[in-house]
Amino acid sequence: MTSTILGIETSCDETSAAVVVDGREVRSNLVSSQVALHAKYGGVVPEIAARAHIEQVRPIIEEALTRAGIWYPDLDAIAVTDGPGLVGSLLIGVTAAKVLSLAYELPLVPVDHIEAHATSAALLSEVPPWPAVALVVSGGHTSIYLVRDFLDIELLGQTTDDAAGEAFDKVAAILELGYPGGPVIERVARGGNPEAIRFPRTWLDKPHLNFSFSGLKTAVLYRVYGTGRKYGTVKHLSKSEIADIAAGFQAALIEPLIKKTVVAARQTGVKNVVMGGGVASNSVLRAGLQAACDEAGLTLHLTPTEYCGDNAAMIAALGHRRLRAGHTSDLRLEPRGGLIRPKRGKKRK
Ligand code: KG4
Ligand code: ZN
Numbered sequence: 001m002t003s004t005i006l007g008i009e010t011s012c013d014e015t016s017a018a019v020v021v022d023g024r025e026v027r028s029n030l031v032s033s034q035v036a037l038h039a040k041y042g043g044v045v046p047e048i049a050a051r052a053h054i055e056q057v058r059p060i061i062e063e064a065l066t067r068a069g070i071w072y073p074d075l076d077a078i079a080v081t082d083g084p085g086l087v088g089s090l091l092i093g094v095t096a097a098k099v100l101s102l103a104y105e106l107p108l109v110p111v112d113h114i115e116a117h118a119t120s121a122a123l124l125s126e127v128p129p130w131p132a133v134a135l136v137v138s139g140g141h142t143s144i145y146l147v148r149d150f151l152d153i154e155l156l157g158q159t160t161d162d163a164a165g166e167a168f169d170k171v172a173a174i175l176e177l178g179y180p181g182g183p184v185i186e187r188v189a190r191g192g193n194p195e196a197i198r199f200p201r202t203w204l205d206k207p208h209l210n211f212s213f214s215g216l217k218t219a220v221l222y223r224v225y226g227t228g229r230k231y232g233t234v235k236h237l238s239k240s241e242i243a244d245i246a247a248g249f250q251a252a253l254i255e256p257l258i259k260k261t262v263v264a265a266r267q268t269g270v271k272n273v274v275m276g277g278g279v280a281s282n283s284v285l286r287a288g289l290q291a292a293c294d295e296a297g298l299t300l301h302l303t304p305t306e307y308c309g310d311n312a313a314m315i316a317a318l319g320h321r322r323l324r325a326g327h328t329s330d331l332r333l334e335p336r337g338g339l340i341r342p343k344r345g346k347k348r349k
Contacts, residue, residue, distance in 0.1 A: 002021060002022050002076075003021070003022060003023075003076040003077065003320050003323060003324070004019065004020075004021050004027075004070065004074060004075055004076050005019070005020055005021075005023075005075065005076060005077050005078070005079050005109070005316040005319050005320050005323065006018070006019055006061065006064065006065070006075050006077075006078050006079070006100070006316065007019075007020060007079045007080070007111075007312035007313060007314075007315035007316025007317070007319055008057070008061065008078065008079070008080045008081070008093045008096060008097050008312055008315065009080075009081045009093060009113070009310055009311060009312040009314075009315045010053045010057060010081065010085075010089050010090060010092050010093030010096075011081045011083070011084070011085025011086065011089055011090055011093070011113045011310065012044060012049065012085055012086055012089060012139065012140065012310060013033070013034040013035070013037075013038055013044045013049045013052075013089070013310075014031050014032065014033050014034065014309070014310040014311070015031075015032040015034075015052065015053050015056035015057055015060050015092075015093075016029070016030060016031040016032070016060065016310060016311050016312035016315075017030055017057075017060045017061040017063070017064035017065075017312050018030065018064055018311065018312035018313040018315070018316050019064055019065060019067075019068035019070065019075075019316065020123075020313055020316035020317050020319075020320065022320060023122075023123075023316075023317045023318075023320030023321060024122075024123060024124075024317065026123065026313045027067070027068035027069070027070075028063075028064045028065075028067035028068040029064070029306070029307075029311055029312060029313040030060050030063055030064045030067070030312075031309070031310070031311050031312075032056045032060050034048070034049060034052045035179070035180060037049075037052055038179065039178065039179045042169075042173045042179050043169060043179065044086070044139075046086045046088050046089065047088065049086055049088070049089045050086070050088030050089050050091070050092060053089055053092035053093065054092055057092055057093065057096045058096070061096065061100075064312070072100065072103075072104045072106075073104060075104065075106055076106070076107075076323070077106055077107040077108070077109050077319060077323045077328075078097045078100050078101050078106050078107070078108055078109065078319075079097075079109040079110075079111050079315050079316050079318070079319020079320075079322070079323070080093050080094055080096075080097035080108070080109070080110060080111065080315065080319075080333075081093055081094075081110075081111055081112075081113045081116070081315050082094055082110035082111065082112070082329075082333060082334075082335055082336055083112065083113065083335055083336025083337060084112075084113060084114065084140070084336055084337070085113055085140070085335070085337065086337070087335055087337025090335030090336070090337060091335050094333055094334070094335045097333075098331050098333060101331070102331060107323060107328045108328055108329050108330070108331070108333060109319040109322050109323050109327065109328050109329070110322075110327075110329045110333055111315045111318050111319050111322060112318075113310075113315075114136055114138075114141055114143065115153050115318060116276075116314040116315050116317070116318045117136045117138060117141075117276035117277045117280075117314065118134040118136050118145045118147055118153055118274070118276055119134070119147060119150055119153075119274075119276075119314070119317070119318050120274075120276040120303040120307050120308070120314040120317070121134075121274035121275070121276065121301040121302065121303045122150070122274075122301075122317065123303070123304075123307055123313060123314060123317050124303075124304060124307075125301055128149075128150065129272040129274060129299070129301040130147050130148060130149050130150070130272070131146065131147060131148045131149075131268075131270045131272065132146075132147050132270055132272035132273060132274045132301070133145070133146060133147075133156075133261060133264045133265045133268060133270055133272070133273050133274075134146075134147045134153075134273075134274045134275065134276065135257060135261045135273070135274070135275045135276075135280070135289070136275075136276055136277045136280075137163075137164040137165065137257060137275070137276075137277040137278070137279035137280055137285070138163060138164075138165050138276075138277030138278045138279060138310075139163060139165035139166055139169065139180070139278055139279075140163050140165070140166070141158070141159075141163050141277065142158060142159040142163045142164045142165075142211050142213070142257070142279075143155060143156075143157065143158035143159070144156045144157045144158070144209045144260060144261060144264045146264070146268050146270070147274070150318060150321035150322075151321060151322065151325055151327070156209045156264050156267075156268070157208060157209025157210045157211070157260065157264070158210060158211070159210065159211040159212065159213060160204070160210050160211065160212050161212050161213060161214040162212075162213040162214050162217060163213075164211075164213060164253060164257065164279045165180075165181075165182055165277070165278050165279045166213075167213040167214075167216060167217050167253055168180075168181040168182040168185050168253070168279065169181035169182070170217050171185060171217060171220050171246075171249050172184055172185050174217075174220055174221055174224055174234075175188075175220075175224070175234055175242055175245060175246065176233075176234050177242075177246075180278075182278060182279055182281075182282060183281075185246045185249070185250055186250065186282050186283065186284065188242065188243050188246040189243065189246040189247035189249075189250045189284070190243075190247075191239075191240070191243040192240065192242075192243030192244040192245070192246055192247030192248070193243075193244050193247060193248075194247040194248055194250065194251035195248075195251075196244040196247070196248060197223065197244055197245060197248035198248065198252075199216055199219050199220065199223075199248050199249055199251075199252035200215060200216060200219055200252065201216075201252050201255050201256055202215050202216060202256065203256060209260050209263065209264050209267075211256055211257070211260070213253060216249065216252050216253060219252075220245060220249050223245060224237065224245065250282075250284060251284075254282075254284060254285050254288055255288075257285065257289075258285070258288050258289050258292045259292070261273060261275075261289065261292075262292050262293070262296050262298065265296065265298050266296070271297070271298055271299060272298070272299050272300075272301060273289070273293050273298050273299070273300045273301070274300075274301045274302075274303065275289060275300075275302060275303060276303050276307075276308060276314070277308060277309075278308055278309040278310070279308075280302075280303060280305075280308040281305040281308040281309065286302055290302070
């Protein structure tokens with residue numbers, strides 16, 4: 001039985017809608033980014049994000065349907081991100097999904113944002129790559145999962161403080177490179193030498209699959225201002241010094257991500273590795289993980305970069321699996337807000 005699913009994603013600062021057939025065939029995937037609205041604050045402002053979602057959600061949904069060449073009655077279900085994320089942002093997508101579900105008598109399928117990142121590689125693979133170890137690296141999360149199947153996902157480890165994307169964003173702010181930090185650090189780092197400055201790699205206790213990036217961020221801060229400089233300007237650094245700091249930071253952040261993902265595969269005995277989330281579009285991370293998987297005899301299934309950042313196609317794709325398993329909700333569905341990243345120190349063993 002084929003299913004045509006509308007996916008809606010509004011967990012953070014991207015309003016996205018997509019139409020996906022049978023969990024794999026992406027008929028449309030629209031992402032409206034709010035980056036310009038938040039750039040001057042150096043990060044996402046929840047109230048601004050929620051208001052922008054209100055303006056964007058309906059036009060984006062209708063554009064996604066139009067581009068897919070269908071209209072509401074042609075749909076089989078509505079899949080929506082119900083958490084985790086910013087509660088005001090989630091509420092807009094969840095409310096839109098509930099209204100459409102009621103008006104068109106369509107099943108409502110709640111989808112976990114992180115599980116969607118963890119399974120996003122399946123969007124393009126003919127045969128789902130499970131079981132797999134999944135590295136999810138985004139602005140709010142940095143975690144390793146064992147994905148036994150679309151509906152059987154176990155957390156193996158996660159960051160104990162900053163998320164990887166958050167560290168990119170904060171270091172870009174320290175270096176006055178703008179927001180979001182990931183893409184700009186990647187670009188600036190290309191002109192630097194990743195070995196010029198060796199920033200600390202934080203392993204925590206080696207058998208653990210947890211991460212910590214706040215020490216690395218502080219090390220960058222000391223490197224920039226440690227000589228008694230006034231905080232708030234990087235004018236004393238040359239372009240090439242900034243490039244070396246960016247490259248050194250990127251290398252120090254990426255190395256534990258790669259090594260621990262490979263360790264997770266060894267510990268669980270699985271042969272497939274996947275990666276999702278905004279940071280997964282980083283080309284140095286992609287190349288590094290590929291090389292490490294090749295060396296360890298693991299098969300890496302890389303999510304195409306267009307589906308790494310927040311997007312509704314991954315929500316509709318996982319929604320398809322959840323619909324088939326009967327994981328629908330009634331109109332009492334509420335967003336699962338809370339912190340977009342785990343609390344400091346929570347889960348530390
Ligand atoms: O998955 P995502 O779009 O949103 C969340 O769920 O958080 O991830 C956004 C994060 C931001 O922190 C951004 O700086 C980072 O992904 N990012 C990157 C790159 N592109 C986006 N980090 C490193 N390199 C990139 N090329
Ligand atoms: Zn995300």
